[in-house]
Amino acid sequence: MSTVQYGIPESEKPSPPATCWRSAATGEPQRLVIDFQREREYGGLVVRWDPDRRPQAVEIRLSRDGSDWHTCFSADQGVGDETHVYLPGAASRFVCLDLRESTRREGFGIVHFEVRPHDFSRSINDFFSAIAQRTRAGLYPKYLLGRQTYWTPVGTGEDVTQALFNEEGMVEVDKGTFSIEPFLFIDGRLITWADVLPTQTLEQGYLPIPSSHWQAGDLTLRTTAFATGPCGASTLFIRYRLANDSDAARRVRLFAAIRPFQVTPTWQHWQRFGGVSQIGELAYESGTVWVNGCKRVIPITAPSQFGAATFDQGAITEHLQTGDLPSQERVQDAFGYASGALSFDLELPPHAAQEVYLAIPFGTVDPAQPASLCGGLSGAEQFRIAVSQWEDQLGGFDIRLPPAASGVVDTLKTAAAHILINRDGPALHPGPRRYSRSWIRDGALMGAALARVGRAGEGRDFIRWYAGFQAPDGNLPDCADRDGCEWLPEYDSWGELIFAVMDHYRFTGDGAFLAEMWPAVLKSVDYMERL
Secondary structure, eight states: OOHHHHSOOGGGSOOOOTTOEEOOSSSSOEEEEEEEEEEEEEEEEEEEEOTTSOEEEEEEEEESSSSSEEEEEEESSOOOSEEEEEEEEEEEEEEEEEEEEETTSSOOEEEEEEEEOGGGGSSHHHHHHHHHTTSOTTSSOGGGGTOOOOEEEEOOSSSSOOEEEETTSOEEOSTTOOEEEEEEEETTEEEOGGGSOOEEEEGGGTSSOEEEEEEETTEEEEEEEEEESOTTSOEEEEEEEEEEOSSSOEEEEEEEEEESBOSSOGGGOBTTBSSBOOBOEEEEETTEEEETTTEEEEESSOOSEEEEEOSTTOOHHHHHTTTOOOSOSEEEOSSSBOEEEEEEEEEEOTTEEEEEEEEEESSOOOTTSOOOOGGGOOHHHHHHHHHHHHHHHTOSOOOOOOGGGHHHHHHHHHHHHHHHHHOBTTBOOSSSGGGOSEEHHHHHHHHHHHHTTTOHHHHHHHHHHHHTTOOTTSOOOSEEETTEEEOOOOSOHHHHHHHHHHHHHHHHOOHHHHHHHHHHHHHHHHHHHHO
């Protein structure tokens, strides 16, 4: 394989500046001690290495007096272009770098050493935002640059979990987990979301099967996410369709990068949702990528290679910029932010297209459990099943409007699909992640919407479930979830319950359910009268 096609030729690699620090040209360990002359507070360190004189092992220690030292960073599997040290609330006078195992046995070199302020490590999200802002746009999620990215949920409508898909084609594969993100390597250059103007579509204009479209010259990448399967055993699929619109054959490398980032941005952080998400272990075994030992990424299309790197060895995008992958197929990262990628080498004839499919079962998996994937059907067959299932779920009603208003009906159908995707069993949630709780007022309105599109059963199940939280005196919580309920005095809970019960009855004529809920209705009225 030509290094000109998939890598950077030696003659084109940048030379380190003349001001960099270099140790003696020896294979012996070296020590560099930095004295600030007084104790100072800071939030982190950044070391940019001479690319030809990196250490294979490095230990960074801090001291207030030059006598008592404590280790704040240690790596023994190599380092990337830059080493970023997360040091919330650090204070010292001295910083010591112990360097071992020069990669070329020509000593060690540091191009740049930087002491970062407190905000650098205010939180782990701030830490990665600071790193992202030092690099080329496109190598990290857009929100780490302080830029909004929009997203949509992906699921079956029958399960209790869902994926998220953003406008750039990045997919968070389950609640609060890692994401998979596409990259292209074409003619010696890495193409990211920042190098294109992504556009988005839904299958048939309304089904909750989203796609992100990249146009890179005469090549088009379409990333699509969908899910199939029953509750408790459903699977997320990602399809990459690469089309060559030119008159000449093209050779392209597609990367599917597994990264420790969620789709929801840092400013939507709540509990474990929003921003970064830990990956402590990556392993490629028997055609499956294992993430943290409990999540599987299964390439239905055979990959050309898989490679992974620890955080200390550099983000996977650092390696992708050369068109290559790390040689390691298994890494363990003590810091907890490893990354990796599957590569697919595609030969595209003129005006032809190829598809690549990945499958990621929802939920966690026991590694000892035999791997069976939805009856062994192909990715294309799974896609047809997903389309058919959603057509059936949204086919219980028909609204006919003039063609100019067709978007109104499509929007209604998509909104109903999102209500189904976001629910957790009988609990209707106004959204995934940050809003994965049930409010009685939101649930009453969502139940009313579902009744109007032929899915009244889900509204009935919600009312019955929520009424179970009613106190003996008739009081009703404003909000509830799997962990229980909260009792903020928002003064609308009782009326919302009564509305929901009666609205369901008007649409269904279900007298038995009305009789079942009558005691809860009476207690709600009694409680309001006592206010």
